[in-house]
Amino acid sequence: MARKSATLVGPDYGFGAYIHWPYCTRICPYCDFNVYAAKTRDTAPLLEAMGASIVSSRRRFSDHPPLDTVFFGGGTPSLLAASEIEGLLGALAGSFGLADDCEITLEANPNDIDALKARDWFAAGINRVSIGVQSLDDRALAFLGRDHDGAAARRATELALGVFRSVSIDMIYARPDQTSAAWEAELKAALALGAQHLSLYELTIEAATPFGKRAARGELAPLPDDAQAGLYELTDEMTRAAGLPAYEISNHAQDASHRSVHNQIYWNSGDWLAIGPGAHGRMSAGGQRFATLEPDKPIHFVKGGGMETTELTREETAHELLAMGLRPVDGIERGRIEDQFGGRLDDERLSHLVEGGWLDLSGGWLSLTARGRLLADRVTLEIAGALG
Ligand code: SF4
Numbered sequence: 285m286a287r288k289s290a291t292l293v294g295p296d297y298g299f300g301a302y303i304h305w306p307y308c309t310r311i312c313p314y315c316d317f318n319v320y321a322a323k324t325r326d327t328a329p330l331l332e333a334m335g336a337s338i339v340s341s342r343r344r345f346s347d348h349p350p351l352d353t354v355f356f357g358g359g360t361p362s363l364l365a366a367s368e369i370e371g372l373l374g375a376l377a378g379s380f381g382l383a384d385d386c387e388i389t390l391e392a393n394p395n396d397i398d399a400l401k402a403r404d405w406f407a408a409g410i411n412r413v414s415i416g417v418q419s420l421d422d423r424a425l426a427f428l429g430r431d432h433d434g435a436a437a438r439r440a441t442e443l444a445l446g447v448f449r450s451v452s453i454d455m456i457y458a459r460p461d462q463t464s465a466a467w468e469a470e471l472k473a474a475l476a477l478g479a480q481h482l483s484l485y486e487l488t489i490e491a492a493t494p495f496g497k498r499a500a501r502g503e504l505a506p507l508p509d510d511a512q513a514g515l516y517e518l519t520d521e522m523t524r525a526a527g528l529p530a531y532e533i534s535n536h537a538q539d540a541s542h543r544s545v546h547n548q549i550y551w552n553s554g555d556w557l558a559i560g561p562g563a564h565g566r567m568s569a570g571g572q573r574f575a576t577l578e579p580d581k582p583i584h585f586v587k588g589g590g591m592e593t594t595e596l597t598r599e600e601t602a603h604e605l606l607a608m609g610l611r612p613v614d615g616i617e618r619g620r621i622e623d624q625f626g627g628r629l630d631d632e633r634l635s636h637l638v639e640g641g642w643l644d645l646s647g648g649w650l651s652l653t654a655r656g657r658l659l660a661d662r663v664t665l666e667i668a669g670a671l672g
Pocket residue numbers: 307308310311312315316317319358359360393416
């Protein structure tokens with residue numbers, strides 16, 4: 285996937301498709317994604333509109349190579365039938381083509397996984413699943429508003445491991461009042477499930493969500509920053525000891541073959557075609573880079589508002605390259621950022637960050653230290669300031 289090239293961003297750094305399925309059986313109180321309650325709906329018009337968006341995107345971006353990855357995310361794309369997944373993959377294969385070793389991921393909720401469905405998804409072309417376990421503690425799952433329990437999450441993971449090449453599980457930690465002993469026990473149990481990839485996210489309380497409103501009323505207090513930092517460090521130690529070290533701020537894998545190829549396209553400023561309500565993409569053509577945006581609401585998407593494309597400036601692209609490129613543990617080549625920006629990073633400002641223990645500057649690469657990853661957003665802003 286990592287083709288060497290004279291370009292600084294774009295499909296030479298990987299090309300993926302993100303398909304956004306916007307429905308969920310119920311809406312979790314912490315979620316700020318573009319999602320809608322599934323209810324009983326006729327989903328055929330949405331699937332048809334997605335197919336049409338794929339075809340018209342191909343006309344717009346006619347030079348792109350076959351897709352390195354396809355990621356079905358949402359929302360809850362595991363609500364889709366295998367035949368519907370097959371239909372969307374067929375549209376992508378027919379328009380853009382799929383690389384021989386294309387990574388094809390389905391995000392799945394534990395309650396949607398059973399032996400028959402897993403086999404059908406596999407037969408449709410899915411080769412990796414990312415399971416929304418979130419917690420193995422039933423009280424925590426109830427607090428998070430999830431509709432599965434720890435036993436269902438365990439069963440789903442075991443079953444998926446028997447079918448797919450690679451299985452990832454998502455967990456949410458740093459919940460209000462969570463102690464380090466409680467997280468240690470939970471993470472130990474999660475590691476024992478044997479998934480080859482873990483995505484471990486700290487709970488963020490967004491203002492527009494039910495959790496955000498409860499926090500504003502003083503009914504829910506986020507975990508203090510220093511306690512969160514302690515849990516992050518504990519996570520780092522435990523995953524490393526278990527043979528799944530972090531390869532990105534929140535992502536851990538057994539080895540390079542189980543890293544998410546799709547997410548690496550985001551972090552490496554490759555191109556991704558984003559299809560479905562509210563989906564954001566980045567596509568390059570004719571030496572220019574575009575932000576793409578699909579109509580937000582399913583009804584507008586179905587009515588055919590069309591994908592908006594906005595050209596990004598050289599500087600905007602340089603800032604994205606930096607912010608995304610600092611997320612992986614390996615970091616990003618300094619020269620690539622400077623060439624994209626058209627100027628040098630300020631040495632004095634970088635030295636200040638190196639001396640503070642936030643940044644590593646070895647071999648012409650910029651990477652966050654373990655300390656820097658704890659405050660990644662702030663350190664990234666500081667480095668962005670060094671771009672002038
Ligand atoms: S299932 Fe996932 S996407 Fe759907 S509401 Fe819950 S957190 Fe959001």
